[in-house]
Amino acid sequence: MDKTTFSPAATIKGPMHSSLRHDSAHKHVTGAAEYIDDIPEPAGLLHGALGLSDRAHAELISVDLSEVAAQPGVICVLTAKDVPSVNDISSGGWHDEPLMAETKVEFHGQVIFAVIAETRDIARRAARKAKIEYRDLPHWSDIDGALAANAPCVIEPMVLHRGAPETEMDKAPRRLQGTFRVGGQEHFYLESHIALAIPGEDDEVSIWCSTQHPSEVQHIVGHVMGIPSNAITVNVRRMGGGFGGKETQGNQFAALATIAAKKLNRAVKFRPDRDEDMTATGKRHDFRVDYDLGFDDEGRIHAVEATFAARCGFSADLSGPVTDRALFHADSSYFYPHVRFASKPLKTHTVSNTAFRGFGGPQGLIAGERFIEDIAYAVGKDPLEIRKLNFYGQPGSGRTLTPYHQEVADNIIARVVAELEESTDYQARRKAIIAYNKTSPVLRKGIALTPVKFGISFTMTAFNQAGALVHVYNDGSIHLNHGGTEMGQGLYTKVAQVVADAFKVDIDRVKITATTTGKVPNTSATAASSGTDLNGMAAWDACRQIKARLVTFVAETWKVAETEVEFLPNRIRIGAEEVPFNEVIRKAYFARIQLSAAGFYKTPKIHWDRKAGRGHPFYYFAYGASCSEVTIDTLTGEYLVDRTDILHDVGRSLNPDIDKGQIEGAFVQGMGWLTTEELWWDGKGRLRTHAPSTYKIPLASDRPKVFNVRLAEWSENAEPTIGRSKAVGEPPFMLGISVFEALSMAVASVADYRICPRLDAPATPERVLMAVERLKAL
Amino acid sequence: MSGCIRFILNEQEIETGDFGPTDTLLDYLRLNRRLTGTKEGCAEGDCGACTVLVGRLVGGRLVYEGVNACIRFLGSLNATHIVTVEHLAAKDGALHPVQKAMVDCHGSQCGFCTPGFVMSLYGLWLANPKPSREEIERALQGNLCRCTGYEAIIKAAEQASLSRPSASDPVYGGHEKVAARLEALAASETVVVEKDGERAILPGSVAELCRVLAEEAKSTIVAGSTDTGLWVTKQMRKLDPVVFINHLPELQQLEVRDDGIRIGAGVTYAAAFDTLSREIPAFGALIARIGGQQVRNMGTIGGNIANGSPIGDTPPALIALGAILTLRSAAGTRTMPLESYFIAYGKQDRNPGEFVESLFIPHPPKDSHYAVYKISKRRDEDISAACGGFFLELEAGSVKTVRIAFGGMAGTPKRASAVEAALMGQPWTEATVKAAQPAFDADYQPLTDWRATAEYRQLTVKNLLYRFFLETTGQKQELQRYPDAAE
Structure with missing residues (x-):
C-alpha cells in the first residue's frame, strides 16, 4: 500500500456506544431491503395454502379433498399421510402438536391439509373446496371454561415458594383477596409468516424462512422429514418483525414447504394470508390471577399467595417457560417476605399460545402491580408510595431474595424511580389532577408511575450460548456472521459495531451477512432479549482469536514484544511504527495466518432447578420506570394518553438511538396490549379478531401526545456483558403498565379513590366505562 | 370501444x-x-x-x-x-428528502412497513408544506408500524418538511x-x-x-x-x-348551493373533507376518523351508502341531517329520504340497473344543533361500535325538530324514533333528556360482538344523548388530542 494515502484517524466510524443508524435503513426506505417474498422466485416455483379446521374440537369423520385436487392448476394435496417421518412439530419435543391433524382437530384454524398449486391464488381458492365431516366434541376456549371443565395442564405446573406464607398470611394485620384478568396479544408483525423451500440433491434442502430460530426450523424439518440436520440449511436475512411470534410458529410453514418441495422436486413457497396467519399461529397468553395478600396498615407486604392460570391452547409449545416467567416476574420490583406462586398452564381448544416479547413476564409483572394497587386503595395511599415501601433493598438489607431464591444484587430501581418522580414533577401533577377531577364532571384524569425489573437470560440454561463466524479477507474486508436473527431490533448493527470496535476499523469494512445454519450451528432463538448479549460476545470472541493471531504474527515479524502491538483506528501500532490494517492483513495472509475464527459464548453464573423452584436463572436485571398521564371520558370510556415520561436502564448503551427506538416501540406495544388490543373468540371457539380491521394495534395518534424517553446514562451493567450494556428487547414493554394504572386512577376518581377499580386488561373503552359504572354504583 | x-x-x-x-x-x-x-x-x-x-x-x-x-x-x-x-430516490441513488429524514430519525426498524410510510409521508409532503403534528398523525392513520412506536416517524415527517420539492423531484418535477x-x-x-x-x-x-x-x-x-x-x-x-365509476367526472361534482350541498356519488371522503368541514364541522370531523388517509382517498360517501352496511359511518350522520338520496338508471332518476333507502339488513331500495347518483344535504338552519359521535375501540381507523348523529331545533326552549340516528345498533342505520317522540315538544332540559334515555331500549336491540357488548352499546348511546345535551347547553366536555388546533 502507498503510505502517502494513509492518513491516521483519531476514531473509527461506528464503534460501540455510538448512535449508528440501522444497517438496513437505506434499503428500508427505498424498498430495496429484501424480505423472503421479495427474493427472485426460482423457476417452476409452486405455492402452498393451508386447509384449516372450522371446528374448535371435533373428530374428523371424513376428509374429502377430491374437489380440491381437481381444481385446474392444483399440483397436489398434502395430508398427514404425506409426512415422511413424524407428524409432529412440537418445539419442546412433547409430541402434542401434529403438523396436520389426523383423527381430530383441537382448535378452530388447525391445519388439516395443504394444497400445492401453480399460483398462490389457485391454492387459496382450492383450499376452500374441501368437504370435511366432523363429529363435534365439547370445547372450551377460555380460562374460565377450562377451569369449569377441569381441563388438564399442557405441562407440569411450577411452584415458587419462600418463607412461610401458610402461617404468615394469617398473622398479617390486614388481608385481601382478588382476581385479575389480563388479555393475550397478537404479535402483528407486519410481515406474515413465510417459508420457501428449494430441494437439493440427495436429502438436501435449502429453506428461507421468516424465523427467529433457524436452528429449530432445521431441527423440526429434519424430524418431520426423517433426515439429519446436516442436509438442511435454513437462511434468514431479516424478518418484517417477530416479537416472539416467529420463535416456534414458523416451523409449520417450513415443514410443509419442505415436504412438498421434496415430494415434487420443485421449489415451494408458503405465505399465509394475514387472516390465516392470525388464526393458525399462537399469541401471547392471557392470564387469570387469583391472589391473596397479607399486609399492614402502612401498606407493607407480609405475604403473597397467587395462582396464575393461563390459556395455553391445545398444546404445550412454549407455555411451560412462558408461565414460569410469569411467576418469576410477579414480584415486579418488590420484596415479598413470604410467598407462594403456582402456575396453571391450562389446555384450551384454541391455537397454541407462544412466545411474545416479555414471554409471560409482563403478565406476572402487571399482577405484581395489581397487588400494590389493591393494597394502596385499601390503606388509602398513593400506589407510588406503596411501591417505594416494598421495593427490594440493597445487599445486606435482608430484603433482596426473590421468590426463586436468587439475590437481587444489582438493584437500582429506587434511584430510577426517584429520578423519574423528580423529573416529571409527579407529586405536584398528581395533586393538580386530583383537584381537576373534583371540578370536572365528565372528563377525569389519572397519573401513575410504575417500575420495571426484568430478569435477563433464558431460564432454560442450555439456550444461553451463541456462536459467531468472522472472516477477515485478504483485502482487509470483514465478513460477519452469527446465530442471531434480525427482526428490526438492530442486532446486526450492534454486533457489527462490536466487530468494528474489536478490530478498531470503520464499520463500513464489516459486511453483515444473513443468518444461516450452515455457518453457525446449534444456535438459540433470538429471543429473551439476549440477542446482543450472546451474539455480541460470540463475535467479540471470534475477533479476539483473530487479533491474538495477528498480534503474535506482527510481534514475530516486526520483532517487537506483543505488548508493543496495539490496534488503533484502521491501523496497528507496532513498536514505534503505525501500519494500516489492510497492510497488516495482507502480510498476515502471505505468512499463512488463519484469518477466520468461530467465536463462542456461554452466559456464566446461571443455573435453575425447576422442580425445587430454586436457582440463579438470571444473569442480571434490567430496570426502568415510566410515568403516564391520561384523560378518560366517563360517558363513553374513551381515553387519551396525554403524556408519558420514561427513564430506562440499558446499562452502557451499545447504540443509544437504537436502544431508544426499542424503548419507544416496546412501550407503545405494551400500551396497546393493555388498551385497545383485544382478542375475541365467539361461542364456537372462533377467533373473530383476525385482521387489522378487527384487531386494533396502536396508531401514530395513539402514542402519548407528549413522549419523553431517556436512558439512565449513569447505569452500567454490574456483570461483564458486552461493553457493560444490558438487554433492551423486552424490559421496556412493561413500561406500558403506567398507562393502565393511570387509567385505573382516573376511574377511581368517580368513587373518590376509596375503592380499587380492579380494572381488567385490556382496558378497552368498554372496560373503562363499565368500571366507572361499577364504581358509581358502589 | x-x-x-x-x-x-x-x-x-x-x-x-x-x-x-x-x-x-x-x-x-x-x-x-x-x-x-x-x-x-x-x-x-x-x-x-x-x-x-x-x-x-x-x-x-x-x-x-x-x-x-x-x-x-x-x-x-x-x-x-x-x-x-x-421511484423516489434520484437516479444516482441519492435519497429523497422524505427517505433521508426517515433514515436520519431512525424511522425504520424491521422496515416492512417503511415503504408504505415513506409513500404516505411523501403524499403529505407534496400536499402540505408545513404539516402540524395533528396533520401528520391524520396522514398516517392508515399506516401501522409495530416496531417504532411512531415517535421517530413523526419526527421524520417534521424534518422532511424543512426541504421543499425541487425540479428534480420525481413527481413534482x-x-x-x-x-x-x-x-x-x-x-x-x-x-x-x-x-x-x-x-x-x-x-x-x-x-x-x-x-x-x-x-x-x-x-x-x-x-x-x-x-x-x-x-x-x-x-x-x-x-x-x-x-x-371512479373515473367519471360527472359523478365527482361537489356543489354548495343556496339550499344545501350536493355530493356526487363518486366524491371521495378526501375530496369532500375541506368543504364539509367548513359547512358542517361535526361531519368533517367524522370524515377525519373514517379509515386511514388511503381509504379516504379512494372511498366515496356514495359507496358508504350504496353498500347498505349497518356499520357505515356516514349514513346515520347524514340521516340526522335529513339527507336526500338520488338514484339513477336508464329509466331516469328518483329521490328518497336517505333513511328510506335502508330497508333491512342486506336489503336496500335499489332496483336492478340503478345506481346511487348523488346525495343532497340541506343546510342546517342557523340556530339548529348538530353533532356526530363515533365510538370505537381505537379512536382512529376503526369500525364503529356505534356511530350516531343528533340534530335538534328548539323553539322557545322546547324541542321543535329532532332527528337521532345510529349505526351499529341495528341491522340498518336506524332512527331512534321512540327517543325522538319522547323529546318532541318537551323543554330541552336535563330532566327531559334523562326521561327520554330509556326509550333507546325500545329503539335498539344491539348485538354483542368483538367491537362491543350490547350493554355497552346501549349505555353509550344513552350517554351520548346526554353529551349532546351538554354540548347544546354550553357544557361540552370532550376528549381532544389537540385542543388548541382548529377543528
Missing part, C-alpha cells in the same frame, strides 16, 4: 388488456412488474404497507394521493400515474408533462377488458353507465373498492362484470 387501459407506472407508459376485473394493483406490481418495494401486510386496506401514490387529473389539476394497492383494482387506474417507492400525458390517456369511450371470460367495464360517461347497468344485470359497481376490494381479497368472491 377499447379493450385496454393505459397508465403511467413510475416513468413507463403502459397499455394493457391482460388483467382480470378484480386483479389488484399490488399483485400487478409485485408479480408482473417485480416492483417488490410495495408490501402486502393485510390485504384489506388497513395497514398501509402497500401504499403507493396515484396521480389523477381532477378538474384539469394533477393530484397525487396515497392509496392501498392491496384493494385497488388495476382496472380502476386508467389515465393515472402510479408512483411506487422505487415533471408535473406538467405528466398532466398532459394523462389527459391524452383519458378515455371518453367505454373500455371493456376481458380475460378468461370475466370483464372489467369502464363506461365512458354516466349515460353509458346507465346503458351498461341496464344490460348487465350481474354488474358489481365499484367506486373506491374499499369495501368490494375485501370481497375479493378476503372472501375470494368472483365479480363479473365489474363496472368502474
Whole structure:
C-alpha cells in the first residue's frame, strides 16, 4: 500500500456506544431491503395454502379433498399421510402438536391439509373446496371454561415458594383477596409468516424462512422429514418483525414447504394470508390471577399467595417457560417476605399460545402491580408510595431474595424511580389532577408511575450460548456472521459495531451477512432479549482469536514484544511504527495466518432447578420506570394518553438511538396490549379478531401526545456483558403498565379513590366505562 | 370501444388488456412488474404497507394521493400515474428528502412497513408544506408500524418538511408533462377488458353507465373498492362484470348551493373533507376518523351508502341531517329520504340497473344543533361500535325538530324514533333528556360482538344523548388530542 494515502484517524466510524443508524435503513426506505417474498422466485416455483379446521374440537369423520385436487392448476394435496417421518412439530419435543391433524382437530384454524398449486391464488381458492365431516366434541376456549371443565395442564405446573406464607398470611394485620384478568396479544408483525423451500440433491434442502430460530426450523424439518440436520440449511436475512411470534410458529410453514418441495422436486413457497396467519399461529397468553395478600396498615407486604392460570391452547409449545416467567416476574420490583406462586398452564381448544416479547413476564409483572394497587386503595395511599415501601433493598438489607431464591444484587430501581418522580414533577401533577377531577364532571384524569425489573437470560440454561463466524479477507474486508436473527431490533448493527470496535476499523469494512445454519450451528432463538448479549460476545470472541493471531504474527515479524502491538483506528501500532490494517492483513495472509475464527459464548453464573423452584436463572436485571398521564371520558370510556415520561436502564448503551427506538416501540406495544388490543373468540371457539380491521394495534395518534424517553446514562451493567450494556428487547414493554394504572386512577376518581377499580386488561373503552359504572354504583 | 387501459407506472407508459376485473394493483406490481418495494401486510386496506401514490387529473389539476394497492383494482387506474417507492430516490441513488429524514430519525426498524410510510409521508409532503403534528398523525392513520412506536416517524415527517420539492423531484418535477400525458390517456369511450371470460367495464360517461347497468344485470359497481376490494381479497368472491365509476367526472361534482350541498356519488371522503368541514364541522370531523388517509382517498360517501352496511359511518350522520338520496338508471332518476333507502339488513331500495347518483344535504338552519359521535375501540381507523348523529331545533326552549340516528345498533342505520317522540315538544332540559334515555331500549336491540357488548352499546348511546345535551347547553366536555388546533 502507498503510505502517502494513509492518513491516521483519531476514531473509527461506528464503534460501540455510538448512535449508528440501522444497517438496513437505506434499503428500508427505498424498498430495496429484501424480505423472503421479495427474493427472485426460482423457476417452476409452486405455492402452498393451508386447509384449516372450522371446528374448535371435533373428530374428523371424513376428509374429502377430491374437489380440491381437481381444481385446474392444483399440483397436489398434502395430508398427514404425506409426512415422511413424524407428524409432529412440537418445539419442546412433547409430541402434542401434529403438523396436520389426523383423527381430530383441537382448535378452530388447525391445519388439516395443504394444497400445492401453480399460483398462490389457485391454492387459496382450492383450499376452500374441501368437504370435511366432523363429529363435534365439547370445547372450551377460555380460562374460565377450562377451569369449569377441569381441563388438564399442557405441562407440569411450577411452584415458587419462600418463607412461610401458610402461617404468615394469617398473622398479617390486614388481608385481601382478588382476581385479575389480563388479555393475550397478537404479535402483528407486519410481515406474515413465510417459508420457501428449494430441494437439493440427495436429502438436501435449502429453506428461507421468516424465523427467529433457524436452528429449530432445521431441527423440526429434519424430524418431520426423517433426515439429519446436516442436509438442511435454513437462511434468514431479516424478518418484517417477530416479537416472539416467529420463535416456534414458523416451523409449520417450513415443514410443509419442505415436504412438498421434496415430494415434487420443485421449489415451494408458503405465505399465509394475514387472516390465516392470525388464526393458525399462537399469541401471547392471557392470564387469570387469583391472589391473596397479607399486609399492614402502612401498606407493607407480609405475604403473597397467587395462582396464575393461563390459556395455553391445545398444546404445550412454549407455555411451560412462558408461565414460569410469569411467576418469576410477579414480584415486579418488590420484596415479598413470604410467598407462594403456582402456575396453571391450562389446555384450551384454541391455537397454541407462544412466545411474545416479555414471554409471560409482563403478565406476572402487571399482577405484581395489581397487588400494590389493591393494597394502596385499601390503606388509602398513593400506589407510588406503596411501591417505594416494598421495593427490594440493597445487599445486606435482608430484603433482596426473590421468590426463586436468587439475590437481587444489582438493584437500582429506587434511584430510577426517584429520578423519574423528580423529573416529571409527579407529586405536584398528581395533586393538580386530583383537584381537576373534583371540578370536572365528565372528563377525569389519572397519573401513575410504575417500575420495571426484568430478569435477563433464558431460564432454560442450555439456550444461553451463541456462536459467531468472522472472516477477515485478504483485502482487509470483514465478513460477519452469527446465530442471531434480525427482526428490526438492530442486532446486526450492534454486533457489527462490536466487530468494528474489536478490530478498531470503520464499520463500513464489516459486511453483515444473513443468518444461516450452515455457518453457525446449534444456535438459540433470538429471543429473551439476549440477542446482543450472546451474539455480541460470540463475535467479540471470534475477533479476539483473530487479533491474538495477528498480534503474535506482527510481534514475530516486526520483532517487537506483543505488548508493543496495539490496534488503533484502521491501523496497528507496532513498536514505534503505525501500519494500516489492510497492510497488516495482507502480510498476515502471505505468512499463512488463519484469518477466520468461530467465536463462542456461554452466559456464566446461571443455573435453575425447576422442580425445587430454586436457582440463579438470571444473569442480571434490567430496570426502568415510566410515568403516564391520561384523560378518560366517563360517558363513553374513551381515553387519551396525554403524556408519558420514561427513564430506562440499558446499562452502557451499545447504540443509544437504537436502544431508544426499542424503548419507544416496546412501550407503545405494551400500551396497546393493555388498551385497545383485544382478542375475541365467539361461542364456537372462533377467533373473530383476525385482521387489522378487527384487531386494533396502536396508531401514530395513539402514542402519548407528549413522549419523553431517556436512558439512565449513569447505569452500567454490574456483570461483564458486552461493553457493560444490558438487554433492551423486552424490559421496556412493561413500561406500558403506567398507562393502565393511570387509567385505573382516573376511574377511581368517580368513587373518590376509596375503592380499587380492579380494572381488567385490556382496558378497552368498554372496560373503562363499565368500571366507572361499577364504581358509581358502589 | 377499447379493450385496454393505459397508465403511467413510475416513468413507463403502459397499455394493457391482460388483467382480470378484480386483479389488484399490488399483485400487478409485485408479480408482473417485480416492483417488490410495495408490501402486502393485510390485504384489506388497513395497514398501509402497500401504499403507493396515484396521480389523477381532477378538474384539469394533477393530484397525487396515497392509496392501498392491496384493494385497488388495476382496472380502476386508467389515465393515472402510479408512483411506487422505487421511484423516489434520484437516479444516482441519492435519497429523497422524505427517505433521508426517515433514515436520519431512525424511522425504520424491521422496515416492512417503511415503504408504505415513506409513500404516505411523501403524499403529505407534496400536499402540505408545513404539516402540524395533528396533520401528520391524520396522514398516517392508515399506516401501522409495530416496531417504532411512531415517535421517530413523526419526527421524520417534521424534518422532511424543512426541504421543499425541487425540479428534480420525481413527481413534482415533471408535473406538467405528466398532466398532459394523462389527459391524452383519458378515455371518453367505454373500455371493456376481458380475460378468461370475466370483464372489467369502464363506461365512458354516466349515460353509458346507465346503458351498461341496464344490460348487465350481474354488474358489481365499484367506486373506491374499499369495501368490494375485501370481497375479493378476503372472501375470494368472483365479480363479473365489474363496472368502474371512479373515473367519471360527472359523478365527482361537489356543489354548495343556496339550499344545501350536493355530493356526487363518486366524491371521495378526501375530496369532500375541506368543504364539509367548513359547512358542517361535526361531519368533517367524522370524515377525519373514517379509515386511514388511503381509504379516504379512494372511498366515496356514495359507496358508504350504496353498500347498505349497518356499520357505515356516514349514513346515520347524514340521516340526522335529513339527507336526500338520488338514484339513477336508464329509466331516469328518483329521490328518497336517505333513511328510506335502508330497508333491512342486506336489503336496500335499489332496483336492478340503478345506481346511487348523488346525495343532497340541506343546510342546517342557523340556530339548529348538530353533532356526530363515533365510538370505537381505537379512536382512529376503526369500525364503529356505534356511530350516531343528533340534530335538534328548539323553539322557545322546547324541542321543535329532532332527528337521532345510529349505526351499529341495528341491522340498518336506524332512527331512534321512540327517543325522538319522547323529546318532541318537551323543554330541552336535563330532566327531559334523562326521561327520554330509556326509550333507546325500545329503539335498539344491539348485538354483542368483538367491537362491543350490547350493554355497552346501549349505555353509550344513552350517554351520548346526554353529551349532546351538554354540548347544546354550553357544557361540552370532550376528549381532544389537540385542543388548541382548529377543528
